[in-house]
């Protein structure tokens with residue numbers, strides 16, 4: 001991959017995965033977006049004080065025998081708190097999921113595949129408690145990973161709908177960070193820990209799908225040392 005230099009401090013920038021569009025300079029914390037061969041400087045990124053989180057850029061883990069490594073992350077704030085989403089490079093990417101996400105909220109860890117685009121929908125059509133039918137294409141994708149994930153696929157319930165703002169960016173990400181971007185997401189859950197998240201964008205609706213696992217099941221390596229963990 002081509003070497004890029006930080007437009008702010010001249011240090012080498014890490015674009016180690018083909019799907020990364022932005023990265024935070026490790027030396028000066030500038031947020032840099034890649035447009036083919038040109039770089040755009042988005043300004044300085046505040047350092048995230050995240051002393052209680054054992055996950056970090058560089059942490060490795062496993063989901064259903066597929067290894068992954070954390071390349072970057074984003075923190076999203078909403079009125080009741082925050083959650084974190086980690087951008088994962090897969091050791092064995094597939095056509096359907098070239099990369100993946102790990103969503104971390106209140107001690108819960110959801111592995112989510114690269115999202116599929118749905119016909120545009122509005123968040124206002126959704127209500128907490130509503131049952132949502134799984135699109136057949138998503139059912140097929142889920143079934144490739146685990147038949148147990150689709151066992152109750154008609155029983156996905158909307159358990160939460162919230163709007164959040166991206167406040168911190170870490171490492172590499174597959175899109176250009178935008179702190180003004182609000183994200184409204186509906187979280188859907190089945191009885192067997194399969195998860196779907198619908199993101200209602202202004203131009204498209206994305207469906208993330210995956211599964212909740214216990215922290216230990218991910219067999220994480222290269223965790224950050226956290227006091228009392």
Ligand SMILES: [Zn+2]
Nearest residue numbers: 006009025028
């Ligand atoms: Zn720099």
